[in-house]
Amino acid sequence: MLISDTTTGAINQQIGNDLGDSLQYVATSAHFALEAMPELAGLFRTLSEARRESGMRSVQHLTEAGARLEIASLPMPQNEFKSAEEAVQLALDAEIKNRDGLTELVELSIKESDHVTHRFVVALLSEAFSRASHLSGLLKVVQRAGEAGLPHVETHLSAQSRKQL
Numbered sequence: 001m002l003i004s005d006t007t008t009g010a011i012n013q014q015i016g017n018d019l020g021d022s023l024q025y026v027a028t029s030a031h032f033a034l035e036a037m038p039e040l041a042g043l044f045r046t047l048s049e050a051r052r053e054s055g056m057r058s059v060q061h062l063t064e065a066g067a068r069l070e071i072a073s074l075p076m077p078q079n080e081f082k083s084a085e086e087a088v089q090l091a092l093d094a095e096i097k098n099r100d101g102l103t104e105l106v107e108l109s110i111k112e113s114d115h116v117t118h119r120f121v122v123a124l125l126s127e128a129f130s131r132a133s134h135l136s137g138l139l140k141v142v143q144r145a146g147e148a149g150l151p152h153v154e155t156h157l158s159a160q161s162r163k164q165l
Contacts, residue, residue, distance in 0.1 A: 002065040004112055010105050011058055011117075012070045017101060018055030020074040021094045022048045027077035028087050037150060039157035040084065043138075047091065047131065051098075054124055061120050084150055088139045095132040102128050 001008070025048035032040035062069055081087040102125040109118035138157075145153050 001067050003062075003067055003114060003117055007105075007108060007112060007114060007117055008062065008065075008067040010108055011062055011067070013072075014101055014105060015055045015058045015062075015069070016072045016074060017098060018051045018058065019071065020077075021098065022051040022055065023074060024077040024094065025051065025091065027079045028081070028091065031079065031081055031087065032084075037084075037154055039154045039161070040087075040150075042161075043157060044087075044091070050127070050131065054127065057120075057124070061117070065117075083147055084153070085139065085142050085147075088135060088142050092132065092135040092139055095128060095135055099125065099128040099132055 003011075025044045029041045029044035029048060032038075032044060059069055078090065081090075102121055105121045106118060106125060109115075109121055138153075141156055142150075142153055
């Protein structure tokens with residue numbers, strides 16, 4: 001095995017977090033789809049795909065290192081929300097927790113002089129920071145708009161996605 005048991009355990013935990021958050025984002029996307037908010041639904045679908053992809057990249061890293069994959073059971077996602085703010089806050093909290101977990105993995109890789117895992121995890125950390133930053137901004141927009149202003153949030157997100165094309 002090319003990585004330590006400690007690193008293997010930490011990466012397995014991270015994979016579980018990624019897949020669990022991916023499922024949560026699927027549930028959040030479905031919630032917004034039912035509320036006729038396609039831009040918010042699409043954003044959470046994209047977030048789900050990003051976290052699933054992150055988890056799968058970590059699976060590949062483990063297997064390439066000859067380590068065993070052990071995914072713990074995943075928590076049941078929250079399917080209903082009192083408000084859009086609650087849903088976005090839940091996602092932001094998940095991304096901050098993800099960032100913190102990846103930061104711990106970076107520190108572990110430094111402690112163990114595991115330069116390959118270090119490089120791998122730093123890339124994941126950069127992506128996590130970007131998602132957290134985006135969600136932090138979205139939370140501010142949702143808070144300013146309030147529930148009555150959610151159609152404006154949809155317009156804002158639609159305009160953002162057109163700019164990114």
